[in-house]
Amino acid sequence: MTTFQELGISEPILKALNRMGFEEATPIQAETIPYALEGNDVIGQAQTGTGKTAAFGIPTIEKIDVHKKQIQALVVAPTRELAIQVAEELNRLGKFKGVRALAIFGGQQMDRQIRALKDGPQIVVATPGRLLDHLNRRTINISMVEVAILDEADEMLNMGFIDDIREILKSIPENRQTLLFSATMPKEIRDIATHLMRQPQEVKVKAKEMTVENIDQYFMEIPEKLKFETLNNHLDIHSPELAIVFGRTKKRVDEITDGLQARGYRAEGIHGDLSQAKRMSVLNKFKQGRIDVLVATDVAARGLDISGVTHVYNFDIPQDPESYVHRIGRTGRAGRTGEAISFVTPREIPHLHLIEKVIKSKMKRMMPPTYKDAQRGQQQVAVEKIEKVIARHELKDFHEAANQLLHDHDSITVIAAALKILTKERRDTPVKITAVAPISVKKAQRTKARPSNNKRYNRSNQGGRNRKGNFQKRRRRD
């Protein structure tokens, strides 16, 4: 156990950590903070939800000179939501020192961001595309940056982003400190990373498996066409507090969301085609518990820290083992427990084994629950609701109606009718989800080649700016 005092952290940050309820440093924090404070470049790898944000945030904030109103540290993150979240955490950590972090990302008005940049934040957290736009328009000055951080470094350095990242790093003085963090770091990506750094210290928190132990991992072998009903059944039995359902494509996410809503679940979808305002409102609703199920593409897979996510469903098994690690890592954070359930079609079983091999852990087989199980589950939930109301003793106003019902019918019939009203009548609402082709091992095979030759990376992040600086169409996530 390492305390933050032992790490030599200054008083204003200790005060902030205390306010945030951080009592001791997590292993990745204990191991990387001293290196980073000494000015070393660091590659930090540790499992999801183990505090990597503060691991780079604390030493970065220590370095900031608050008397200077210029950008002294730059964090680059792959998605807008993550940029916002990281900036929030840095602002909490830097509160008593007076350090300000600003998030800049696509989908937000340029002039608003330009005004905010003129206000003199010392740290900027940006998505790559929007940051490049600012650099090209000369509306941001990062020439005084001393610390550059890539959060989700492997994602940032994969083929979709590498040219953008190189271009961004060119605008920062070479004697900068560079910090790279992620829960996953495939070898080919780490090789690229070391070329961008100066003798980096590699810190890998030792763990038998790539995923945290406190996530129970299951898979269900089911045909494609039964996935949706199975999801419904499982949700009914377990009534998760907060659940994330990952689908492979935007269309898929829309269909699952519409289907769940039609069946009466409080569900909403999030993916890259939605407006930024919509993305934020959906995520906020989920954080506040105003919706129970978030249906998402991989846009929500990395870095998002939402407390209370008890279940992650892979409605579609992800292509890459890394993606699996990040997706299921949305639960079981900061020592809490969670469940991850992956739906696998019979032809995808070899792909499942491939993922298990890479992440060095096994998923337990779970039998798909039946509609009967789900009905029983729902009834149980309804019974619990009734018991809760009984416990509150606020039923006097209903006595007269109850007496009348019991006068006309026997008690079992009356209670059964009440239970029926409290449970969803799913059969009345047919839902059709367009089938997708299974993932085959061959298609998803990991190659040892550098990412520039690696179709896996090219396919998943098509386009971007080419070397001449022209735009190509691609899936941009900023």
Ligand SMILES: Nc1ncnc2c1ncn2[C@@H]1O[C@H](COP(=O)(O)OP(=O)(O)OP(=O)(O)O)[C@@H](O)[C@H]1O
């Ligand atoms: N030392 C600490 N003590 C208690 N809680 C902590 C500590 N450090 C971080 N946390 C909390 O743990 C949660 C996870 O932290 P964080 O988001 O930084 O994880 P991560 O390692 O970056 O995960 P991911 O790989 O998914 O991005 C956050 O809610 C954070 O506030």
Ligand SMILES: [Mg+2]
């Ligand atoms: Mg993180």
